[in-house]
Amino acid sequence: MTSESQESIKVWDVVVRFCHWSLVVFFSLCYLTGDELDVVHAYLGYGILILLGVRVIWGLIGTKYARFSEFIYGWGRVREYVNGLVIGRPQAYLGHNPVGGWMVVLLLLFVLLTCWTGLEAYGQQGYGPFSQQSSVAADADESGENDHANELWSELHEVLADITLFLVFVHIVGVIVSSLLHRENLVRAMWTGYKVKPEDDAPSA
Numbered sequence: 001m002t003s004e005s006q007e008s009i010k011v012w013d014v015v016v017r018f019c020h021w022s023l024v025v026f027f028s029l030c031y032l033t034g035d036e037l038d039v040v041h042a043y044l045g046y047g048i049l050i051l052l053g054v055r056v057i058w059g060l061i062g063t064k065y066a067r068f069s070e071f072i073y074g075w076g077r078v079r080e081y082v083n084g085l086v087i088g089r090p091q092a093y094l095g096h097n098p099v100g101g102w103m104v105v106l107l108l109l110f111v112l113l114t115c116w117t118g119l120e121a122y123g124q125q126g127y128g129p130f131s132q133q134s135s136v137a138a139d140a141d142e143s144g145e146n147d148h149a150n151e152l153w154s155e156l157h158e159v160l161a162d163i164t165l166f167l168v169f170v171h172i173v174g175v176i177v178s179s180l181l182h183r184e185n186l187v188r189a190m191w192t193g194y195k196v197k198p199e200d201d202a203p204s205a
Contacts, residue, residue, distance in 0.1 A: 071101030117157035124150035
């Protein structure tokens, strides 16, 4: 008979899982197509913005473990979790742990900033929602301002994309470490939506 500590619980709903894995695919393709396929890169960026919008809205009105209020913890809880992590005995959480929750926020923020700077760079080329009016763009192009602005936004876009990629790697390492310490497969949990309820499940934020 299955004990309460082994109870399988639906944690990640279909919206969370769809947004998560779609962002993985879209960001990966965006990063790989950035220097060669401008149109494909741009439309993938639009797709990411839509996914971000859905995730943010769902983070406000969605199911329990999808809501930001459920996994954005104060500094005291974060410090407590990190201290447990250092000694190899971190508090188990059914949803995102305090560090993982803030990593989600950081990733969403930097993906958004990357998209914004990409739209600005695309707009300097005369495309997208930030494209300038034809007369203004023509005057800027003649004076060389367009090239300078385009280069600035493009470089900023690339820097933010690299920072986001670094955060993704940190996130992956965190998932691996947490999976090992808590003896659970977090990747599978994000795929199926189900997690095993821990005995010391922490209270909500």
